[in-house]
Amino acid sequence: MKHRRRPARRSAARAVGVVALLVATLMTGRALDRVLPAADDAARGFERSGVVGEQLRLRYGTVEAGRPEGSTQIVTAGGTYLSTGVYVVVPVTFTAAHEPQSLSYAAIRDATGRVFEAGTQRNPFSMDGPAQPGVPRHTQVAVELPVDAVAGAQLVLALQPDDDNHRRDDVAVIDLGLTGADAQRWAAEEEGIRVRPATEGRG
Incomplete structure (x- = not known):
């Protein structure tokens, strides 16, 4: 009788082993999900951090943001634009490194x-x-913001549009050094900031 029961015991042992293997596989998969980057994360640009007045080196050139200004309105070649929030205007200088380039994304x-x-x-x-x-190419970035978005704001610049996840390329992220006091002061400012066309040269 004992001889006949051994195959059953072996089958039960095998079943337990299979279940244990499946559990271990699932746990390993979950652990890898936590450790390995998601596909979207892997496609993101490489953020390079900087501050106002610093020349930030990127793969395709250098960028430098000047001191930001703020008001409730801007004046452009196309007309005057009013905001119920705040316009933040940042001067930007871009110098291409190895070939002609143009920044196509600013936010x-x-x-x-x-x-x-x-x-x-x-x-x-x-x-x-x-x-x-x-x-060097000099230009300005003008963005309308809610008042509560000013403090701690960062300027983001990239070679490629965000639709392409910046093609895993360098992205400049510049701390504008803005505070809640800046936001309140600019929200009361009614003099328009003139936004001028891009210019070229070292002057």
């Missing part, structure tokens, strides 16, 4: 992660074509 990201893109008539940003290597 302001607030302390909570909200992103406000430039590049429209109401939120102007233009490099006016590719910059030649070694020749």
Whole structure:
């Protein structure tokens, strides 16, 4: 009788072993999910952090943000634009490194992660074509923000549009050094900030 029961015991042992193997596989898979980057994470750009007045070196050139200004309105070649919030205007200098390049993406990201893109008539940003290597191109980024988005805001600049996840390329993220006091002061400012076309040269 004992001889006949051994196969059953072996089958039971095998079943327990299979279950244990499946459990271990599932646990390993979950652990890898926590450790390995998701596909979206792997496709993101490489953020390079900087501050106002610093020359930030990127793969394709250098960028430098000047001191930001703020008001409830801006004046452009296309007209005057009023905001119920605040316009933040940041001067930007870009110098291409090895070949003619043009920044095509500019945005302001607030302390909570909200992103406000430039590049429209109401939120102007233009490099006016590719910059030649070694020749600085000066422009301005103007973005309309809610008042509560000013404190802790960062300027984000990239070679490629955000739709392409910046093609896993360098992305400049510049701390504008803004506070709640700046936001309140600018929200009461009615003098328009003039946003001028891009210019080229070292002057």
